Amino acid sequence: MNLFSFQNVNKIYPPYFKALININLEIKEGDFIILTGSTGAGKTTLLKLLYREEKPTSGEIFYKNISYSELKTRQFNQLRQKWGIIFQDYKLFPDLSVYENIKISLILSGKKFKNMKIFIYEYLERFLLAHKAQKKIKELSGGEQQKVGVIRALIRDPEVLIADEPTGNLDPDSIKEILQILKEFHNKGKTIILATHDPIIINQKLGKLIRLKQGELINNVELFE
Amino acid sequence: MWSYLSRLELKNSLIYYLFLLIFFFFWNFFSLFTIYLYTNFQKIADIYKNRVYLNLIIYSQKSDNTTVTNLVNNLKQLLHVKKVEVFPPEKIFQKIKNSLPSEIFKNYKKNEIINYFPYVVKIYPTSFKSYSLLKNQLQLLKSSNNKIDIYEAKISKMVNFAFVLKPGFFCFFIIWIVFYILFLLFFNYFLNSFLDKQIQIFILLGGSLNNFKIIRLFFISAFSSIAFITSTILFLYIANNLSNIFNITKLTQSSSYFLFSNNLFNIFIYYILTILVFPAIIIWFSYKKYEN
Numbered sequence: 001m002n003l004f005s006f007q008n009v010n011k012i013y014p015p016y017f018k019a020l021i022n023i024n025l026e027i028k029e030g031d032f033i034i035l036t037g038s039t040g041a042g043k044t045t046l047l048k049l050l051y052r053e054e055k056p057t058s059g060e061i062f063y064k065n066i067s068y069s070e071l072k073t074r075q076f077n078q079l080r081q082k083w084g085i086i087f088q089d090y091k092l093f094p095d096l097s098v099y100e101n102i103k104i105s106l107i108l109s110g111k112k113f114k115n116m117k118i119f120i121y122e123y124l125e126r127f128l129l130a131h132k133a134q135k136k137i138k139e140l141s142g143g144e145q146q147k148v149g150v151i152r153a154l155i156r157d158p159e160v161l162i163a164d165e166p167t168g169n170l171d172p173d174s175i176k177e178i179l180q181i182l183k184e185f186h187n188k189g190k191t192i193i194l195a196t197h198d199p200i201i202i203n204q205k206l207g208k209l210i211r212l213k214q215g216e217l218i219n220n221v222e223l224f225e
Numbered sequence: 226m227w228s229y230l231s232r233l234e235l236k237n238s239l240i241y242y243l244f245l246l247i248f249f250f251f252w253n254f255f256s257l258f259t260i261y262l263y264t265n266f267q268k269i270a271d272i273y274k275n276r277v278y279l280n281l282i283i284y285s286q287k288s289d290n291t292t293v294t295n296l297v298n299n300l301k302q303l304l305h306v307k308k309v310e311v312f313p314p315e316k317i318f319q320k321i322k323n324s325l326p327s328e329i330f331k332n333y334k335k336n337e338i339i340n341y342f343p344y345v346v347k348i349y350p351t352s353f354k355s356y357s358l359l360k361n362q363l364q365l366l367k368s369s370n371n372k373i374d375i376y377e378a379k380i381s382k383m384v385n386f387a388f389v390l391k392p393g394f395f396c397f398f399i400i401w402i403v404f405y406i407l408f409l410l411f412f413n414y415f416l417n418s419f420l421d422k423q424i425q426i427f428i429l430l431g432g433s434l435n436n437f438k439i440i441r442l443f444f445i446s447a448f449s450s451i452a453f454i455t456s457t458i459l460f461l462y463i464a465n466n467l468s469n470i471f472n473i474t475k476l477t478q479s480s481s482y483f484l485f486s487n488n489l490f491n492i493f494i495y496y497i498l499t500i501l502v503f504p505a506i507i508i509w510f511s512y513k514k515y516e517n
């Protein structure tokens with residue numbers, strides 16, 4: 001069974017910009033999908049449709065053969081709790097601290113922890129961010145914010161990871177750390193959908209490479225495995 | 226989590242909540258005050274309901290006594306008349322002679338003065354409701370007789386006004402409540418668009434809208450309750466002073482404190498509606514757009 005599938009999905013941004021054209025795509029459980037394509041190709045749009053920040057103009061998206069249009073808000077929320085999403089524009093709460101932003105994510109994921117604080121600090125340590133834990137998001141640099149966005153999603157140990165350019169602003173060490181975690185996830189059989197044009201990641205040849213060009217899927221899916 | 230949500234909700238929008246507080250303070254004060262004025266007015270009107278009357282003033286020479294008697298007899302035959310009292314010029318003179326300037330008495334004799342005075346006929350209607358019917362009849366009479374004038378007593382005017390006021394007051398109060406509901410709508414939609422970004426983030430992290438709705442209701446109720454309590458205390462203080470100044474307490478034989486505690490159930494309903502039910506419905510409504 002497909003975890004996700006897109007059937008003839010089109011996305012037109014009003015008034016008439018075609019961001020995605022007739023997308024057909026199947027994602028299986030445990031897949032590692034790398035979505036690439038030049039700037040403006042529609043990668044973010046495709047991911048937004050996947051986590052339902054946007055709705056398709058036509059066509060249908062399915063989660064385990066259930067159409068998104070049949071999933072109620074509450075049901076979809078419960079799905080999102082099990083997912084980790086890294087947004088290209090970070091989407092952090094600017095007035096809360098690093099620690100609080102991550103904690104909210106963990107609380108919403110519904111996971112129980114003996115000592116959440118230590119767990120969060122360990123993760124922050126891994127990304128050399130522990131000393132900024134009590135700083136507010138708006139007091140961080142762009143790269144630091146991106147790290148928080150990444151940690152917030154990864155720390156949930158999600159069943160599905162949707163990552164939109166998670167490495168855009170990061171230094172090589174952090175990218176290595178993220179790659180390490182992605183590989184761990186992949187080995188644990190989790191589903192990963194990653195949009196990037198970072199050659200470091202693409203050259204790792206981790207999963208299926210899918211290319212978007214001006215809103216269209218180019219039909220040469222490269223299998224690295 | 227609730228502490229985070231509270232901070233997200235309040236952090237940047239405290240000023241708008243203070244605005245809500247001030248708005249509700251005045252809205253509530255004005256509501257209570259109009260109800261106070263209205264009920265007291267109606268109470269007083271009720272007390273005087275059976276004492277309404279119309280004055281008919283008849284300008285007639287003393288010798289012309291028979292016309293007056295005839296007229297009075299005719300009046301007694303009218304449909305809505307309960308009682309007729311005739312005050313001849315002498316009586317009127319007796320009543321007001323002390324307030325007349327003394328020069329008059331130097332220049333004129335008493336009889337001469339009395340000659341200038343009219344007959345006054347007090348006409349009581351059978352019931353308050355027939356008051357205006359009676360008035361119409363008398364107006365007809367007046368148009369055929371130029372020696373007659375109608376004079377509405379102040380009390381009658383007031384009672385009549387109270388009667389007319391009733392539907393007007395209910396209309397006004399409904400508009401007043403609609404105004405409050407519109408304000409709540411505006412407040413919630415404004416706050417939603419102000420906090421739109423963080424609502425979106427929270428939803429994308431898997432958070433439930435209900436959490437936001439509960440937090441919003443909690444804060445609206447909390448701020449409104451503070452406004453409710455303070456403005457109600459201010460109202461009671463002012464109303465009680467006013468009642469004492471105008472002797473309303475004596476007249477209606479109930480103090481405004483007593484009135485208030487006697488209506489605790491109504492006030493409880495009013496409180497629940499304005500501070501919990503209306504906001505809850507409107508909050509629920511305003512978050513609709515975040516649902517798929």
Ligand SMILES: Nc1ncnc2c1ncn2[C@@H]1O[C@H](COP(=O)(O)OP(=O)(O)OP(=O)(O)O)[C@@H](O)[C@H]1O
Pocket residue numbers: 013014017019037038039040041042043044045046088
């Ligand atoms: N909300 C929107 N309204 C209108 N047009 C949009 C909107 N969002 C994206 N677009 C357009 O859709 C196209 C695809 O955008 P998208 O963000 O999906 O590109 P991308 O592949 O993620 O690019 P990048 O690599 O720069 O992140 C772009 O040309 C963009 O201008």
Ligand SMILES: [Mg+2]
Pocket residue numbers: 043044045088164165
């Ligand atoms: Mg993008």
